[in-house]
Amino acid sequence: MTEDVQMLELAERYLGGDMTEEERTRFDQLRKERPEIDQLVVEHSLFLQQIDQYGDRKSMKTLLHDTHNQLREAGEIREEMPKVRFLQAGKYKRVFAVAASIAGITALAISGMVTYFSPKSSPSEFAQLKREINAVKASQAKAQNQLNTITTKAESLPVRPVDPGKFGGTGFLIDGRGYLVTSAHVVAKADSVYIVNSKGEYFKAKTLHVNEHTDIAILKIADSRFETISRLPYAIRPNRGDLGEQIFTLGYPRTEIVYNEGYLSAKTGLNGDTSAFQLSISANPGNSGGPIFNHNGEIIGVLSGKQLSAEGVVFSSQSKNILRALDSLRTDSSISIRLSQHSALKGIDRVQQIKKIEDCVFNVMSY
Amino acid sequence: MSYDASEQDLIRRLALRERAATETIYKTHFGMVQTLIVNNNGSVDDARDIFQETMMVLYDKAKSGEFELNCQLKTYLYAVARRLWLKRLQQLQKYSEEVESLAAVVPVEDDVERMEAQQQSFSLMEKAMLSLGEPCRSLLDAYYIKKKSMSDIAASFGYTNAENAKNQKYKCLTRLKKLFFAQYKTQ
Structure with a gap:
């Protein structure tokens, strides 16, 4: 205990610059020799800074508080409610009470009737927008053959899987070191996952995390040919999008990257799912897992599916689900992902935005 | 580009916790914030809290030394107070779209976040002290x-x-x- 106190005193004098030259040299030596003392100094320096800020803030708060009371007593500021409120509260209190209860009862009755009469929605109303590749298999196989014949000479060319995948979707980078986000259903039941960039290069990827409830999956490109992108142009917006907000997405409903735009049409998903959004955008099988950007180029969601019984109703998982997935990834397997904090796409022309994003959006193939 | 030299001066003095400067800003702008709050489902006490938090945002910004006022102080304080109040309403789940909007709202999100981070460490120390x-x-x-x-x-x-x-x-x-x-x- 006494040694602790002595060490603390030394640390404080050291940090406060109250040591003689000789003491200081000796203490520096001590820090080098004993890591626990070095640790103490670092910790104490942080602590002193915190207590300083605390004191500073406390004084400011006291000053504001005093100022308020002083000014109020001197009559320089007045605390007053708007007069209108008083009038309403007093004169019409009873009328309001009666009106409110009638309104309440009516609302309850109506909502009861709506629930009773509304058609029960079934899961089959929801279509996940992964793409079954068989449909395009033929044309792709042809293209592949052509490519193969052209490139037989070049041996250094990337290996590509023999068959096109069973299912296709879209994925996008969230960390330039090769971490991607896509929809959980795109990679569900996949034996292996490949991703393809807009230039047609294939990379092998592995699935790190899947959350079927929020329909989010995190992949990591496990291929040495993948070149790390130092800074992603877009950031993830953690808070909810706003109703009516303009949005756009990039995806792979074909083997070609496709752009679509629309707006956010409801803050919840199918049957009031609060982890999703409803969008009004045209989306096709293959768009699943595509990033939903707002006009500033911030990601607000991940496209997941559409309602079959209605036209143009598309759902997207909210961006906060990505952050949650990253949190659980950190705790489960201590992989920490560096998100880009600021969007570099603010205030620039859409065409320019897409040019910057394009290279970070991939076609996800699952086998 | 400073917008108004005397306001810039006030803010510099606020960073030093000078009483007179604090009083001047308080006196000039409290009424505006109070009107905003009480006209949007707030009480007199809410108005005092929000205004004092707004002043803390200004104080933190002034202290960080990066403060360059590119709008009137009034506009800045209004924007911060409005942001803080909206956040408070959202927390209370009383969020209404009714909060009146001013045509040009200056971006203050980063400043508000900085204040909240500072406030968090403050609360930690306060709790420990208590x-x-x-x-x-x-x-x-x-x-x-x-x-x-x-x-x-x-x-x-x-x-x-x-x-x-x-x-x-x-x-x-x-x-x-x-x-x-x-x-x-x-x-």
């Missing part, structure tokens, strides 16, 4: 916050000499650090 108990709390407060000398403290706390007071102080400090870091690390 659970410390007397006489430790007053002793540390006198030394670290009121910056009194050890001999003054010894005299006012009834210690026989400065050395005794100092020993006591370090014991208290060890406890405070434990309390503080216990929360700080679980954060």
